Amino acid sequence: xxxxxxxxxxxxxxxxxLWAEPLRIGTTFSAKQSAYLxxxxxxxxxxxxxxxxxxxxxxAYWDELEPxxxxxxxxxxxxxxxxxxxxGVPIILTIGMKAPRWPEYFIPPWVLRQLRLRRGREVSQxxxxxxxxxxxxxxxxxRYRDEEIxxxxxxxxxxxxxxGPGYWWIGRPFLEQEIALVRALDPSHRPIVMNAATHPxxxxxxxxxxxxxxxxxxxxLELCDVLALNVYPLIGHRxxxxxxxxxxxxxxxxxxxxxxxxxANDRDIPVWITELQAEPWEPGQLVYxxxxxxxTSHPEMLQPYVQEMRxxxxxxxxxxxxxxxxxxxxxxGDPTWWEAxxxxxxxxxASRPRASSPASPWSPTG
Numbered sequence: 001x002x003x004x005x006x007x008x009x010x011x012x013x014x015x016x017x018l019w020a021e022p023l024r025i026g027t028t029f030s031a032k033q034s035a036y037l038x039x040x041x042x043x044x045x046x047x048x049x050x051x052x053x054x055x056x057x058x059x060a061y062w063d064e065l066e067p068x069x070x071x072x073x074x075x076x077x078x079x080x081x082x083x084x085x086x087x088g089v090p091i092i093l094t095i096g097m098k099a100p101r102w103p104e105y106f107i108p109p110w111v112l113r114q115l116r117l118r119r120g121r122e123v124s125q126x127x128x129x130x131x132x133x134x135x136x137x138x139x140x141x142x143r144y145r146d147e148e149i150x151x152x153x154x155x156x157x158x159x160x161x162x163x164g165p166g167y168w169w170i171g172r173p174f175l176e177q178e179i180a181l182v183r184a185l186d187p188s189h190r191p192i193v194m195n196a197a198t199h200p201x202x203x204x205x206x207x208x209x210x211x212x213x214x215x216x217x218x219x220x221l222e223l224c225d226v227l228a229l230n231v232y233p234l235i236g237h238r239x240x241x242x243x244x245x246x247x248x249x250x251x252x253x254x255x256x257x258x259x260x261x262x263x264a265n266d267r268d269i270p271v272w273i274t275e276l277q278a279e280p281w282e283p284g285q286l287v288y289x290x291x292x293x294x295x296t297s298h299p300e301m302l303q304p305y306v307q308e309m310r311x312x313x314x315x316x317x318x319x320x321x322x323x324x325x326x327x328x329x330x331x332x333g334d335p336t337w338w339e340a341x342x343x344x345x346x347x348x349x350a351s352r353p354r355a356s357s358p359a360s361p362w363s364p365t366g
Contacts (some may be wrong), residue, residue, distance in 0.1 A: 023310060024054040025345060026318040028275065030101045031076065032061065036287050037327040044326050045080060049087045052345040055151055056084060057092040057274060057318055059099030060140050063106045072139060081149055090151035092193060095140050096178060097123070097133050097170070098157040102286055104164035120167045124174035134181060141185040153182050154193040158230065160216035161197045172219055179223055194220040195228035195274045200248040200256050217260055227264050230275035231257070233305060234296045238284030245283070245295060250308055261312050272316040273309050278302060278337070279321025291332045297321070299340040306344070
């Protein structure tokens with residue numbers, strides 16, 4: 001009865017106009033995030049594949065794939081790609097030293113021991129790190145370049161943005177080397193995706209401007225085949241003296257994102273959303289484990305957020321937080337997030353034609 005009622009509510013909430021144009025809905029899956037939430041990652045991944053997403057983004061985590069110098073361990077990623085192939089779910093594979101989820105950089109300890117990385121450093125200035133990263137890229141792309149289930153390569157994750165506990169960033173000259181290497185190794189010429197953080201909140205955008213000496217989005221547009229954005233409308237931040245929430249309004253977000261869309265349209269570069277907030281971002285918390293719904297994340301937020309992105313002409317949207325939805329369902333007995341996303345995907349499947357098939361990895365849809 002509860003499940004039927006939930007489906008009915010979601011049917012009424014989502015307006016028919018949302019389905020009028022092609023739309024691809026995906027998500028990012030991280031075994032590391034599953035571990036943070038004390039979930040069985042393979043069980044969670046199977047459940048994710050069963051939801052019916054159009055595509056899934058995976059991270060090729062360097063510290064796991066090359067735990068010792070030149071000693072690779074591809075078993076888990078091989079398995080994840082096989083399972084995706086069995087379900088017919090195309091994969092965006094993130095490759096490099098950065099990948100989705102905290103702590104942002106997944107440089108193996110045996111590499112870090114050779115470096116002296118100060119806070120706020122452009123890490124790609126380290127010659128040894130550049131050399132080992134390129135070797136890692138070559139190993140990964142060479143291994144998977146014939147896997148048709150891989151739809152596109154995402155080179156690094158938010159590489160031009162300062163991030164992680166060290167507040168590091170990757171410089172454009174090295175990104176150009178990485179991209180050139182991937183293009184040379186991939187005979188299928190899959191699209192190169194590059195993503196960047198967005199800052200819809202004016203105050204946070206103002207603060208960021210003091211620490212950023214370049215325009216990450218403008219530079220990404222000069223390097224990539226697909227520009228991807230990470231969008232978080234409501235986030236918390238813990239200052240030394242208090243906890244704060246930064247909420248943005250739809251009109252402000254649309255005005256800000258429209259300017260980015262104009263830049264991309266001028267270059268004829270399609271825009272995707274690689275992270276659309278669908279999990280909590282609570283002040284000072286890496287993961288939110290409590291039973292109550294936090295203010296930064298609630299299933300009712302899903303529909304207006306997706307509709308906003310569609311109104312900008314974006315046709316590929318990855319929802320961020322699948323591990324959290326499964327955690328709430330299995331640990332707190334709360335399936336509302338899981339059912340909300342499932343209903344969204346069911347309606348997309350039943351009510352409109354899909355966007356051009358993501359099974360053709362060299363034909364990206366904007």
